[in-house]
Amino acid sequence: MTDMAWNRKHLLDIESLTADEIVTVLDTARAFKAVGERAIKKVPALRGRTVVNLFVEPSTRTRISFELAEQRLSADIINFTAEASSLKKGETLKDTARNLEALNADFIVMRHSASGAPHFLARVLNASVINAGDGAHEHPTQALLDAFTIRERKGKIAGLNVTILGDILYSRVARSDIWALTKLGARVTLCGPSTLVPKTFEQMGCRVVHNMDEAIRDADIINLLRIQHERQRKTMFPSINEYTQLFGLNKARLAKTKPDALIMHPGPVNRGVEIDSEIADSSRSLILEQVTNGLAVRMAVLYLVNGGKGPQELTGN
Amino acid sequence: MTDMAWNRKHLLDIESLTADEIVTVLDTARAFKAVGERAIKKVPALRGRTVVNLFVEPSTRTRISFELAEQRLSADIINFTAEASSLKKGETLKDTARNLEALNADFIVMRHSASGAPHFLARVLNASVINAGDGAHEHPTQALLDAFTIRERKGKIAGLNVTILGDILYSRVARSDIWALTKLGARVTLCGPSTLVPKTFEQMGCRVVHNMDEAIRDADIINLLRIQHERQRKTMFPSINEYTQLFGLNKARLAKTKPDALIMHPGPVNRGVEIDSEIADSSRSLILEQVTNGLAVRMAVLYLVNGGKGPQELTGN
Amino acid sequence: MTDMAWNRKHLLDIESLTADEIVTVLDTARAFKAVGERAIKKVPALRGRTVVNLFVEPSTRTRISFELAEQRLSADIINFTAEASSLKKGETLKDTARNLEALNADFIVMRHSASGAPHFLARVLNASVINAGDGAHEHPTQALLDAFTIRERKGKIAGLNVTILGDILYSRVARSDIWALTKLGARVTLCGPSTLVPKTFEQMGCRVVHNMDEAIRDADIINLLRIQHERQRKTMFPSINEYTQLFGLNKARLAKTKPDALIMHPGPVNRGVEIDSEIADSSRSLILEQVTNGLAVRMAVLYLVNGGKGPQELTGN
Numbered sequence: 001m002t003d004m005a006w007n008r009k010h011l012l013d014i015e016s017l018t019a020d021e022i023v024t025v026l027d028t029a030r031a032f033k034a035v036g037e038r039a040i041k042k043v044p045a046l047r048g049r050t051v052v053n054l055f056v057e058p059s060t061r062t063r064i065s066f067e068l069a070e071q072r073l074s075a076d077i078i079n080f081t082a083e084a085s086s087l088k089k090g091e092t093l094k095d096t097a098r099n100l101e102a103l104n105a106d107f108i109v110m111r112h113s114a115s116g117a118p119h120f121l122a123r124v125l126n127a128s129v130i131n132a133g134d135g136a137h138e139h140p141t142q143a144l145l146d147a148f149t150i151r152e153r154k155g156k157i158a159g160l161n162v163t164i165l166g167d168i169l170y171s172r173v174a175r176s177d178i179w180a181l182t183k184l185g186a187r188v189t190l191c192g193p194s195t196l197v198p199k200t201f202e203q204m205g206c207r208v209v210h211n212m213d214e215a216i217r218d219a220d221i222i223n224l225l226r227i228q229h230e231r232q233r234k235t236m237f238p239s240i241n242e243y244t245q246l247f248g249l250n251k252a253r254l255a256k257t258k259p260d261a262l263i264m265h266p267g268p269v270n271r272g273v274e275i276d277s278e279i280a281d282s283s284r285s286l287i288l289e290q291v292t293n294g295l296a297v298r299m300a301v302l303y304l305v306n307g308g309k310g311p312q313e314l315t316g317n
Numbered sequence: 318m319t320d321m322a323w324n325r326k327h328l329l330d331i332e333s334l335t336a337d338e339i340v341t342v343l344d345t346a347r348a349f350k351a352v353g354e355r356a357i358k359k360v361p362a363l364r365g366r367t368v369v370n371l372f373v374e375p376s377t378r379t380r381i382s383f384e385l386a387e388q389r390l391s392a393d394i395i396n397f398t399a400e401a402s403s404l405k406k407g408e409t410l411k412d413t414a415r416n417l418e419a420l421n422a423d424f425i426v427m428r429h430s431a432s433g434a435p436h437f438l439a440r441v442l443n444a445s446v447i448n449a450g451d452g453a454h455e456h457p458t459q460a461l462l463d464a465f466t467i468r469e470r471k472g473k474i475a476g477l478n479v480t481i482l483g484d485i486l487y488s489r490v491a492r493s494d495i496w497a498l499t500k501l502g503a504r505v506t507l508c509g510p511s512t513l514v515p516k517t518f519e520q521m522g523c524r525v526v527h528n529m530d531e532a533i534r535d536a537d538i539i540n541l542l543r544i545q546h547e548r549q550r551k552t553m554f555p556s557i558n559e560y561t562q563l564f565g566l567n568k569a570r571l572a573k574t575k576p577d578a579l580i581m582h583p584g585p586v587n588r589g590v591e592i593d594s595e596i597a598d599s600s601r602s603l604i605l606e607q608v609t610n611g612l613a614v615r616m617a618v619l620y621l622v623n624g625g626k627g628p629q630e631l632t633g634n
Numbered sequence: 635m636t637d638m639a640w641n642r643k644h645l646l647d648i649e650s651l652t653a654d655e656i657v658t659v660l661d662t663a664r665a666f667k668a669v670g671e672r673a674i675k676k677v678p679a680l681r682g683r684t685v686v687n688l689f690v691e692p693s694t695r696t697r698i699s700f701e702l703a704e705q706r707l708s709a710d711i712i713n714f715t716a717e718a719s720s721l722k723k724g725e726t727l728k729d730t731a732r733n734l735e736a737l738n739a740d741f742i743v744m745r746h747s748a749s750g751a752p753h754f755l756a757r758v759l760n761a762s763v764i765n766a767g768d769g770a771h772e773h774p775t776q777a778l779l780d781a782f783t784i785r786e787r788k789g790k791i792a793g794l795n796v797t798i799l800g801d802i803l804y805s806r807v808a809r810s811d812i813w814a815l816t817k818l819g820a821r822v823t824l825c826g827p828s829t830l831v832p833k834t835f836e837q838m839g840c841r842v843v844h845n846m847d848e849a850i851r852d853a854d855i856i857n858l859l860r861i862q863h864e865r866q867r868k869t870m871f872p873s874i875n876e877y878t879q880l881f882g883l884n885k886a887r888l889a890k891t892k893p894d895a896l897i898m899h900p901g902p903v904n905r906g907v908e909i910d911s912e913i914a915d916s917s918r919s920l921i922l923e924q925v926t927n928g929l930a931v932r933m934a935v936l937y938l939v940n941g942g943k944g945p946q947e948l949t950g951n
Binding site for chain 2: 036037038039040041042060061064065067068071072267268269271288289291292295
C-alpha cells in the first residue's frame with residue numbers, strides 16, 4: 001500500500017489525478033469493500049453530512065450505486081433529478097446548485113449531459129463536487145471501479161494489455177478508463193469502427209486498431225462498451241447487426257484470446273449485440289464484480305473528499 | 318403462542334406455507350404492532366442490511382407500507398421502479414436483479430405483473446425475495462395482514478365463516494386469502510358474477526355462491542375486493558352499475574348479516590361501488606386497521622426471513 | 635428571548651398565530667440554524683417519528699427543504715406525491731390521508747392546490763398537519779423564514795418598512811407574509827399592477843401603491859415575488875416586458891432606495907424579469923440566506939408541533 005495521497009476537495013475527472021492519487025482511492029476502496037461483505041454494512045463516516053444527488057440526465061444504475069454508498073456512510077441524502085431542458089442555461093444551473101448549497105449541502109454528486117458541468121459547479125460552489133458522468137467527457141468513478149476490478153483480479157495493472165471496444169468517440173467511460181489505465185502503466189488498445197475510433201486517440205497514448213481479432217489477441221482485459229441502439233440512426237454508425245458481426249464478442253473470437261483474458265462491461269449489457277449472453281455470464285466475466293466494486297469505490301471517493309485519512313482510519317460502527 | 322416455526326429465506330406465496338408458519342408470522346407481527354404504537358417506532362433489527370424495493374408494476378400503498386416497515390427496522394433502502402415493458406424478457410429481469418444483488422442487497426421486495434416472477438428471482442439470486450404481488454397469482458403479505466386482522470378482532474380464525482366478494486378470478490388477494498384462511502381453519506365462501514367466480518374454485522376448498530344474500534347471511538367476515546373500473550370494457554364483466562346492484566354492500570344488505578359480522582377491504586375503496594361510503598367508515602369496518610396491521614406484518618416478514626428468532630427476541634431501541 | 639409560547643398541534647396558517655407564537659418559532663429556528671452550521675447537522679428530536687410529505691401539487695424546493703429538515707431531525711420519511719386530479723374529491727383526499735395516518739404517521743406535511751385542504755385534514759386526522767402551501771391562501775413556513783431572515787439581518791421587525799411586489803392577489807406567500815410582518819409590527823406596502831394588487835388589501839393593514847418608485851423609496855426590505863410566465867395568457871396581467879418595465883427591480887430603481895434596503899425573493903428567480911441578475915447576486919440580496927433559513931425554520935416548526943420545549947432543550951447528538 002502506498003502512503004496516502006489525497007488532498008482534493010472534488011473528484012471532477014481522472015485526467016488531473018496522479019497515479020498515487022488513483023492508487024489511494026483503490027486502497028481505500030479495498031477497505032470499504034470489506035464493509036460491504038459484513039452483515040452490518042454501515043460506517044458512520046458521513047453521519048450528519050448532506051449529499052445531494054443532482055442528476056440532470058437520466059441514470060438508474062449509477063444513481064443507485066451512489067445512493068447506496070451514501071447510505072452506507074450514514075449520510076443524509078437528497079435526490080434532485082431534473083430535465084436538462086429546464087436547466088439549460090448555465091446561469092440557471094448555477095442557481096439550482098447554489099440553492100442546494102444554501103441547504104448546507106456538503107457534497108454534490110452530479111450527472112449532466114454537458115461536458116464540464118461539474119467543473120463549472122466546483123468553481124462557483126463551496127460544496128465538494130463529484131462527477132458522476134458529464135457528457136462525452138469523463139465518468140471518473142467508472143474508471144476507478146474498472147481499475148479496482150482489474151487490480152483485484154490480476155494483482156496489478158502495470159504492464160497489462162487492456163483492450164476497450166466500441167463507440168470510443170462518444171464514450172466518457174472510455175476516456176476516463178484510458179486516463180486511469182495509462183497512468184497506472186497499462187497498455188491500452190482501442191478498437192471499433194473507424195468512424196467511432198479515430199486515430200487521434202493515439203495522442204492519449206493508446207494503440208488504435210480497427211480489426212477485432214488483432215485487438216483482442218494479446219489482451220489481458222477486454223472491456224466492451226455498451227452499444228447505444230439510438231445511435232443506429234446516425235450515419236457514422238453501422239447497423240447493429242454489422243457491428244455485432246465485426247466487433248461482437250462471441251465464442252469463436254473468445255477462443256483466440258489468451259486463456260486468462262477477462263471480460264468487462266460497464267453495463268447494462270446488450271446481450272447478443274456487443275457480447276454473447278453465455279460469455280457475459282461465464283467465469284471470465286467480471287461484470288457483476290464491477291457493480292460490487294463500484295459501490296466500494298464510490299464510498300471511498302466520498303470518504304476521501306470529505307477529508308478521510310485513508311483505510312487505516314476506517315472503523316466499524 | 319405456538320413455538321417458532323420459520324426457517325424460510327423467502328416469502329413467495331401462501332400456498333407453500335404451513336399453518337404453523339403462518340401463525341408464527343402473526344405472532345411476530347403482534348410484537349411489531351406494539352412497536353408502531355410507541356413514540357419511537359423503530360428497532361435496529363435490519364440495521365446495515367440493504368433492502369431493494371423492485372416494483373415492476375405501479376403501486377403506491379403496498380410500496381409505502383413496505384418502505385415504512387423497512388425504515389422502522391432501520392434498513393438501508395433502495396427504491397427501484399421500472400416499466401414492465403423495459404424488463405419483459407426474463408433474461409433482462411435476471412440482469413436487473415443480479416445487478417441489484419451485486420450491490421450486496423440482502424432483500425428484494427418485488428412486485429411484478431407476471432405470475433411467478435418472484436419465484437424466478439428466488440432461484441437465481443442469493444438474496445431473500447419477498448413477493449409484494451405477482452400478476453394474478455399471490456399477494457402473500459395482504460393475506461397475512463387479513464388473517465392478522467381477523468384473528469385480532471375475532472380472537473380466532475378456525476371455524477369462522479369468511480366471505481370474499483368480487484373479481485376472484487383475476488385477484489391475487491383472493492388467492493392468497495383463500496390459502497391462508499383455509500389453512501387456518503376458516504370456511505371460505507366466494508361470491509361474484511359467475512364469469513369471475515367460476516365453480517373451479519371449489520377445488521381450493523371454498524364454497525362458490527353467486528347470490529350475495531346467500532353469501533353474506535352467515536358470514537363472520539365479509540371481505541370486499543376492489544372493482545377495477547378498467548375491467549368494464551371486458552366482455553365478461555357486467556357494468557359497474559349492475560355490479561353494485563347485485564354485489565355492492567349497502568345498508569339493506571348489511572341489515573341481513575350477523576350483527577357482529579365485520580367488513581374488510583384491501584383498498585383503495587371505490588365508495589358507492591363495492592361498498593356504501595357510510596359502511597366503509599362505520600365501526601364494523603376494519604379497513605384502516607388492515608392498513609395499520611399491514612405495516613406490522615411486513616416488519617414481521619422482513620424480520621423472519623432475516624433469521625429473526627421471533628417475538629421474544631424483539632427488543633426496543 | 636421571549637418565554638416559550640407554543641401549544642399548537644398543527645401549523646395551518648399565520649393568520650391564527652399570535653406574535654408571541656411567531657417569535658417562539660423564530661427563536662427556536664435560531665438554535666436549529668446553528669445545527670446546520672455544524673459538521674454533524676443532525677439531532678435526534680424526531681427519531682422514530684414518521685413524517686409523510688403529501689404533495690398534491692408539484693414542488694421541488696419546498697419539498698426538498700422539508701425533507702432535509704426531517705432528515706436532520708432523524709425522522710422516518712415517506713414521500714407521497716399525487717396528481718390533484720386523482721384526489722379532487724374531498725372524500726378521496728380524506729381516504730388518502732386516513733390511510734397514511736393508519737401507517738402511524740405522526741406528521742403530515744401537505745401542499746395542495748386547494749385553499750383550506752390542510753385545515754380539512756387537521757379536522758379529520760389525529761396526526762399533526764403542517765401547511766406547505768395551500769392554493770392562493772397561505773404558505774406559513776415561507777412567511778416564518780422571511781420574518782426570520784429580516785430579524786436576523788435588521789435586528790428587529792417592528793417599525794421596518796417592508797414592500798412586497800408582484801402578483802399579490804394570487805400569492806399565498808404575500809398573504810402569509812402580510813400576516814406575519816404586520817403582527818410583528820412592520821409597516822407593509824404592496825405594489826404591482828392594479829388588477830393584481832387591489833385596494834381591498836388595505837383591510838389587512840397594508841398600504842397599497844401602484845407606482846414602484848413610491849413603493850420602494852422608504853423600504854427597508856423589498857420582497858419581490860416570482861412572476862408566473864403562465865399568467866401571461868390571463869387578461870388581467872400585462873405582458874412580461876411591460877411588467878419588467880413597470881415593476882422590475884433594476885439598478886436605476888435600486889439607486890433610489892435607502893442604501894441599506896435589502897432584497898428578498900422566495901425563489902426561483904426569473905432573472906431579468908422581476909429582478910436584474912446582478913442585483914439578485916449582490917450583497918444586498920438575501921435570497922440564498924432565505925433558503926438556508928427555511929431549513930432551520932422548518933426544523934423548528936416540526937420540533938414545536940411535536941411538543942418540543944424550545945431552544946434551551948435542544949441538544950446535540
